[in-house]
Amino acid sequence: xxxxxxxxxxxxxxxxxxxxxVVTGGRAEAGDAQVLDLVTLIVARTEPEPGMRPEHVSILRxxxxxxxxxxxxxxxxxxFSAVHVLLSDLLAGSLVEARQTRAAHTAAADPDxxxxxxxxxxxxxx
Numbered sequence: 001x002x003x004x005x006x007x008x009x010x011x012x013x014x015x016x017x018x019x020x021x022v023v024t025g026g027r028a029e030a031g032d033a034q035v036l037d038l039v040t041l042i043v044a045r046t047e048p049e050p051g052m053r054p055e056h057v058s059i060l061r062x063x064x065x066x067x068x069x070x071x072x073x074x075x076x077x078x079x080f081s082a083v084h085v086l087l088s089d090l091l092a093g094s095l096v097e098a099r100q101t102r103a104a105h106t107a108a109a110d111p112d113x114x115x116x117x118x119x120x121x122x123x124x125x126x
Contacts, residue, residue, distance in 0.1 A: 038070040041099040
């Protein structure tokens with residue numbers, strides 16, 4: 001997201017970055033929001049409404065079809081942490097739906113036994 005800042009003469013300079021605290025409303029963390037990762041798919045459940053923050057409007061428009069959090073972050077040109085805060089707002093208002101991918105469920109449910117053994121062996125050598 002780009003915005004601007006005031007120059008010495010009071011003119012607004014276009015193209016200068018907006019600080020992240022402005023984009024997230026001063027929040028650095030998402031609070032009690034649903035756990036999201038980079039591959040979580042986000043789907044809009046509603047159309048943008050007048051008076052919404054521009055970042056929320058952008059997310060709702062982009063997510064008419066499922067889009068991953070990583071893709072949103074890239075399209076918005078914002079770090080994951082800022083996108084996570086914005087998505088927590090939309091999730092709290094039931095304006096978007098978060099869908100965990102099958103890969104995320106499988107990885108959490110079925111850990112690779114060989115990787116776990118290698119990890120334990122490496123830790124024991126320390």
